[in-house]
Amino acid sequence: MHAIDAAALTRTYGDNTVVDGVDLRVPAGQVHALLGPNGSGKTTTVRMLATLLRPTSGRAAIRGFDTVTHAEDAKRQLGLVGQFHAVDPRLTGRQNLVMLARLNGFRATAARRHAGELLDRFELAEAADRVVRTYSGGMRRRLDIVAGMIVRPAVLFLDEPTTALDPHSRNEIYRYVRDFVAEGTTVLLTTQYLDEAQRLADAITILEAGRVVAAGTPAQILAAVPAGLDLIVDDADRYAEIAAVLATFGGVPSDSLPAPHLSPMELSFTFTGDAPGLLPVLRALDAADITVRDIGTRATTLDDAFLALTGRDRVAAGARKEVRA
Template sequence: MTDDASIHVAGLEKAFGRTAVLRGVDLDVTAGTVYALLGPNGAGKTTMVRILSTLIPPDAGRAKVAGFDVVREADRVRGAISLTGQYAAVDELLTGEENLVMMGRLGGLGRAGARTRAHELLDRFGLGGAARRRVATYSGGMRRRLDLAAGLVTRPTVLFLDEPTTGLDPRSRQEMWAAVTELTREGVTVLLTTQYLEEADRLADRIAVIDGGRVVAEGTPDELKRGAPGECVELRFATEDDYRQAAAVLAGAGVHPAPEELLLTVDADGSVGQIKSLLDRLDRHDAVIDRLVLRKPTLDDVFLTLTGHQTQPEEIHR
């Protein structure tokens, strides 16, 4: 365990009946960072979060959160964390203010302290104008922001976010991303599970790819993408004649045609020399390129390489 690790997991195992869900997982999460868990359905992501938040015990291995053992010091772990699930867990019959005041009182704050903290969080998450409206009148994005605010009433040092933007529109998703980024600036550690690769790429300082109950890759988004194939040059043409000419010239050079789009995708190593060679060949045969794009590997390419299939929302929901 490193000195700056806010979450430490070593040899974690968990089975339900004869089904092994976690098979010796190791990971460390640095304090004040966002760490994303990605993996296909049944990979063990949600089970990991449930263990780390003390909802279920591990069968083997050990885990510490905020310096406390999740089994021997479960009460102290609970005092340091907050868990926000896939769906907003707020009372629709109460107002936004009443929800947060209630959470503050349950968390041990006095009446005045709970109300002060509620107003602070409502303003912070852009809900001040709706503080006295019933949550039943809130949009989906407003409910998720209120849910996140509720989890912060007692000032946790570690925040577990399980699919925090599921079902949100793009604008609401951007608002949630901004809120998470701001939390890490304040020193909060965030463990994130998500079905959106863009979300992990945008938010995570480090990512663990879990498959079959094991961590099959771990690193920064850029490190993971550098280790995956998928770099290519996309050549788009304005006319069908130019497209056909280029396809003939580049035949056998790792070309993937898309005639309906007048697009040729060429496997690439990303070097200037290779791109120059392609352009020279096309120029000699008067094939005019309308647009050239060098496409780097994406996290989807990482998934395809490591797990053998594309990521789909329904596949990485848990």
């Protein structure tokens, strides 16, 4: 049984389809990152999975509980940390957590004890009795996450948890996420930071215009985008010959034909598989009497993959395709 299991999940508003047939399966005890540009349907997908929004069609289940027909059971399995601060800024950190614990069925003494333990764990004990409006952005975000963990959920949704945080605060959030997973919690993470997904996620799903355009491990996502090679040559009038040499290695120009008067000329090629070794390429160019000033391979990053797979990178526009694990 998957911790999260969604099939053909769809949400429309009139004629506007915001989420269009999303399939998402997350095994227990993993971090799954949900990526996509603004307006791609990430937050709407999370809201449907969290029982906050009813799907127009399709189905979703949290640990086997259908989010529509068994919504209350599904809710008991999950915690949600949204994009915006969910705590009351007029109360202290401790008062917020005690109130939430009481609302979740804790007796008064147990609620105070539990709140204190969480404040200690998340390094908020010194600020526990200050009103939240005096907290820094990083402290408030940590308190948000604590609030989502008042009752330890089996599944935790983190919707862009580190937006606008400084690097130190982001690293603290990463540490907490790893701790949660080590203790058995499944995490669904939406984020705008691609390095964040690469550091934390066991698997990634990329949405574009409400549809899944890629799904798999970070390595599988990266492998879907052609590797690259950049070189600088002096022979500006021999572009066609250079392209022909690179074509024997599976290389295709990444950009349009450069202006013939440019010298030296910077060229970029992508490859259907791994970029070839530099030595064989240099030997082939030398055999064609083409002098190379500089040459280097260009490693594919998750940023490259994201831009290519969502169709937002002119260089890799031809690389867009659906990727499945």
